Amino acid sequence: MDKRQLWERYQEYLYVSDELGLMLDISRMNFPPDFFDRMESGIQKAFTDMAALEGGAIANPDEQRMVGHYWLRNPSLAPTPAIATEIEGTLARVQTFAAHIHAGKVCAPNGRPFTRLLVVGIGGSALGPQFVADSLGSAADRLKVHFFDNTDPDGMDRVLAEIGPALAETLTLVISKSGGTKETRNGMLEAREAYRKAGLDFGKYAVAITGAGSELDATAVAEGWLARFPMWDWVGGRTSVTSAVGLLPAALQGLDIDGLLAGARLCDETTRSPIARANPAALLALMWHYATDGRGTKDMVVLPYKDRLLLFSRYLQQLIMESIGKETDLDGRVVNQGLTVYGNKGSTDQHAYVQQLREGIPNFFATFIEVLADREGRSLLVEPDVTSGDYLAGFLQGTRTALYDNGRESMTITVEKLDARAVGALIALYERAVGLYASLVNINAYHQPGVEAGKKAAGEVLALQGNILAALRRIAGKAFTAEELAAELGEEETETVFRILLHLAANPDHGVEMERSESFCTGSFAAKG
Numbered sequence: 001m002d003k004r005q006l007w008e009r010y011q012e013y014l015y016v017s018d019e020l021g022l023m024l025d026i027s028r029m030n031f032p033p034d035f036f037d038r039m040e041s042g043i044q045k046a047f048t049d050m051a052a053l054e055g056g057a058i059a060n061p062d063e064q065r066m067v068g069h070y071w072l073r074n075p076s077l078a079p080t081p082a083i084a085t086e087i088e089g090t091l092a093r094v095q096t097f098a099a100h101i102h103a104g105k106v107c108a109p110n111g112r113p114f115t116r117l118l119v120v121g122i123g124g125s126a127l128g129p130q131f132v133a134d135s136l137g138s139a140a141d142r143l144k145v146h147f148f149d150n151t152d153p154d155g156m157d158r159v160l161a162e163i164g165p166a167l168a169e170t171l172t173l174v175i176s177k178s179g180g181t182k183e184t185r186n187g188m189l190e191a192r193e194a195y196r197k198a199g200l201d202f203g204k205y206a207v208a209i210t211g212a213g214s215e216l217d218a219t220a221v222a223e224g225w226l227a228r229f230p231m232w233d234w235v236g237g238r239t240s241v242t243s244a245v246g247l248l249p250a251a252l253q254g255l256d257i258d259g260l261l262a263g264a265r266l267c268d269e270t271t272r273s274p275i276a277r278a279n280p281a282a283l284l285a286l287m288w289h290y291a292t293d294g295r296g297t298k299d300m301v302v303l304p305y306k307d308r309l310l311l312f313s314r315y316l317q318q319l320i321m322e323s324i325g326k327e328t329d330l331d332g333r334v335v336n337q338g339l340t341v342y343g344n345k346g347s348t349d350q351h352a353y354v355q356q357l358r359e360g361i362p363n364f365f366a367t368f369i370e371v372l373a374d375r376e377g378r379s380l381l382v383e384p385d386v387t388s389g390d391y392l393a394g395f396l397q398g399t400r401t402a403l404y405d406n407g408r409e410s411m412t413i414t415v416e417k418l419d420a421r422a423v424g425a426l427i428a429l430y431e432r433a434v435g436l437y438a439s440l441v442n443i444n445a446y447h448q449p450g451v452e453a454g455k456k457a458a459g460e461v462l463a464l465q466g467n468i469l470a471a472l473r474r475i476a477g478k479a480f481t482a483e484e485l486a487a488e489l490g491e492e493e494t495e496t497v498f499r500i501l502l503h504l505a506a507n508p509d510h511g512v513e514m515e516r517s518e519s520f521c522t523g524s525f526a527a528k529g
């Protein structure tokens with residue numbers, strides 16, 4: 001296509017919403033002229049499925065659950081008055097609690113106002129809050145936010161070291177829908193221990209967001225935590241950012257949660273349009289289908305040209321890959337669906353992997369995300385009539401063109417400025433695109449059966465570790481190779497035994513030592529006497 005034709009194609013396919021302050025350009029995706037006609041019945045079915053979902057249908061059949069994240073921004077859509085009341089009541093409590101913390105009405109036991117927030121969670125109970133915190137945070141934040149989002153001891157030590165003596169004015173928010181996720185439980189226990197060591201009573205600093213009656217809920221009740229906020233079974237972890245999961249940390253940080261909800265609500269309204277060409281979520285879903293043959297044959301590279309959107313690709317990775325990556329479809333057929341997402345930020349990536357994107361294996365399509373307003377106020381001229389932001393915008397256009405000229409397709413989402421409304425709109429846009437795409441490819445986007453396999457296997461590894469330690473201690477001082485120990489335990493998984501032993505010997509916690517032999521794998525292990 002020559003430049004003139006590209007300009008015409010750009011004008012023909014540019015989606016613009018003044019209300020949302022958002023544009024979507026799909027002109028650099030090479031779908032054929034009859035593409036929308038061919039996909040019309042599929043996307044109409046997806047709209048029908050989405051309307052049923054929003055109306056309270058059991059849209060997650062495996063878990064027999066409703067899928068209600070859209071009600072969170074518009075409770076009047078909730079299928080029962082009780083649900084609407086729960087949503088409204090929780091939002092009011094989030095706002096009041098944050099106001100009390102900011103005003104010092106709820107303060108640290110030393111009488112000082114809370115100045116920091118430690119959020120403990122993982123997956124959907126961390127990624128949304130992290131994305132919102134990083135995209136909207138500033139030096140003016142009411143509380144400085146930290147995260148434990150893993151069970152990595154060193155990672156937690158680093159965060160605690162950063163907090164330092166300010167732990168005495170740190171509110172800790174433990175988020176887990178199920179209330180039984182081990183990484184989060186461990187984070188909570190590590191945080192509790194840090195408070196104990198500092199002579200502080202954890203319960204007076206702790207808040208839980210979890211399902212009623214969960215293990216975490218029971219702990220919070222038993223220990224008299226400061227407050228508890230609900231998570232409902234009709235909100236999925238990866239779509240929970242507009243529930244208390246995302247709103248409470250954001251409100252505590254001092255961010256504009258009304259703006260976030262308003263942006264999401266407006267985007268929901270816009271993306272309910274049954275006209276695909278006028279619906280940016282449908283356009284995204286259709287482009288994903290076009291680019292990947294509806295089978296995930298190409299990766300989605302998300303390239304936001306804005307530092308504040310750095311965590312967006314990480315957030316989208318869970319939202320999209322946990323939703324779309326499924327072994328079977330809704331009819332039980334093995335389909336091994338998926339849509340791989342990765343990305344970082346431009347123009348930084350220009351100096352990292354854009355080389356491969358432009359010249360290497362053409363197994364991806366790109367989504368550029370552009371923010372028109374560079375910063376608050378005016379910018380320095382780094383050259384005559386050129387600002388740093390002009391460079392950022394120039395690099396985006398340059399990379400888009402360089403990719404296209406070499407046969408690499410891309411879409412571009414443009415927002416006018418990056419405020420809470422825009423972040424809310426981006427979240428809602430992708431939530432709906434995922435739902436529509438799942439309908440197009442006939443899968444359940446709202447369960448995650450695959451995650452359970454890894455959790456179960458990890459449980460088995462820890463049980464085996466217990467048996468290994470018991471055996472070593474029974475015969476303290478005697479050294480075993482992994483093979484000998486496996487035979488002693490009647491365990492076929494010698495490799496797992498060996499790897500557990502290696503980890504035990506590398507840490508001082510369990511008193512296990514390794515003696516190396518000529519061949520690394522026949523080294524022997526003993527419990528110190």
Ligand SMILES: O=P(O)(O)OC[C@H]1O[C@](O)(CO)[C@@H](O)[C@@H]1O
Binds near residue numbers: 177184238
């Ligand atoms: O909020 P929870 O129950 O601790 O779960 C955390 C995450 O674990 C998963 O269940 C599986 O990874 C995610 O779907 C979820 O966001």
